[in-house]
Amino acid sequence: MRLRTLLGDHPCTAALKNGSIRSDSITLDFADYSPTHKGFKPMVREQAFDVSEMAIVTYLMAKSFGKPMVLLPCVVMARSQHAFALYNASLGTLTPAGLNNKRVGIRSFTTTTGAWLRGILANDYGVDLDSIDWITFEDAHVAEFRDTTVRAPQGRQIVEMLIDGELDAVLGEKSDHPDLKPLFRGGEEKSWFAKHQVMPINHMVVISEALSARHPDVVREVFQLLQQSAADAPTASPQFSAEAMRRSLEMIIRYTAQQGLIPREFVVDELFDDLTRTLR
Template sequence: MTMQDPDLNSAGVDSAPLKLSLVIGDEPITAAIKRGDIKSDIVDLDIVQVTPVHTAFKPMARELCYDVCEMAIVTYLMAVDRGIPITPVPAVMLGRPQQPLFIQNRTFGTFGPKDLPGKRVAVRAYSQTTGAWIRGMLGDEYGVSFKDINWVTFEGAHVPDFDEPSWVIRAPEGRALLDMLKTGEVDAAITEKTADPALVPVIDDADAVAEQWAEAHGFSPVNHLVVIRTELVRQHPWLAEEIYRMLKASKDAAPAPAGRDPMPFGVDANREAFDLIARYAFEQGIVSKRYTTDELFEGTLRELN
């Protein structure tokens, strides 16, 4: 069943569906919508393939290049902070354990979280969502201040006009994150999982620790959601709900996750995760205030539960 569009069909006249560009990543929950299996009478989605999907976040945040786009939650927080006109949809496209993504090179010896002060930790960008989660966890779980670590970055924020804090330095031009970890130029890095046996988590038994963290908090860390150009939502008040419906139908068509769902849909289902990453982003100097979930999802999207 699809929504009826009061704007387009109130006169009983057949109207062409609203054509929209959509950028989302390749996950089991997105497969059905990307194949075109999820139908709508009022929206016609033009799927734009961007790989890796995070490379779409900067043009979306700076130029509104797409109509509907997956976006990192910290990028969205920074966009809100700058008044960038995008509207969130509480449909989690990526949620996952963070601790296994914080790695070190055991060729040069190993250490634990409490040994991090004074060490050099590489991360793609200071505002990267996984980095924000890990810095927050280091403080909450291990009492390690992110300000006592030397953060080495390789690119700036997705949004404009963000100055990196004083505890952040930029890697030399042309250097790659993993290469610097392998040569010992940095002590640890936040990156994707790697098959290199020399690269191991900083946190012992990281997978089990991540599961314990999720059990204690009642949720898995959220990385990505979906945003729509606000101009379109104002022109078509039904649009956010229809996009949410289509994404939810695509998720429902995928195999159900075993155990805890790392990518729940709805405002209330993600409230604690959104509140915590908003706190971390504020404490780490990424945004100017501590946003609440209700502020992030003002208006009609509160009903999407």
């Protein structure tokens, strides 16, 4: 069986994508999207793939609108989020707690990094997210989501607007420009992890509902291939126990619901079906 597949270039997917790990029963036909998140929209809107990497917030939103996808317990990208928030130091010092009533740019209001950072700002620093003027540059992957943010002028770039003083801060970006500094100071990331014991998940893997319903053995094979590929790069791949994955999913579900991206908090087990829930 040939499966339409979207997977980015990660240490944990390298062995699959370079062909060093293969299957006798299935072939993964890899789609070429760069950056990988450009493929999330066709997966959500058109079910373009049988197997797809997926930002976890995109998946939560897609599930809330009944999109026919099922989560696999496979993390392909996870990282600390604090470094992906910048402000323009040439305009004065800005702290996380000082973001109220500021102009903050973000590629799309529904990015997973944005949801993590907003959750951290609101829950750990007391920021009133509703007081912020959110400036966005792209729409959501899920077409049904009603985006009420202000769209940046056509052709403008997010970091450029921060440098020019048209934004007070941006989320989801890094830059080596001398005027741009991290919003979170050194040590805050470590103290956050020590407090919460959560590694933020960015991307996992989903499969189509049809594949799960009709070909459970194929789904098991896909899962095993992903596991084998991750084991090929154990020091660089995200290593999640079932409990660590659950803690991270519980937190991003809570943040996503708090921010109005989904109508209610899912229970973690709801993200999987009867088959994928049993995969280990």
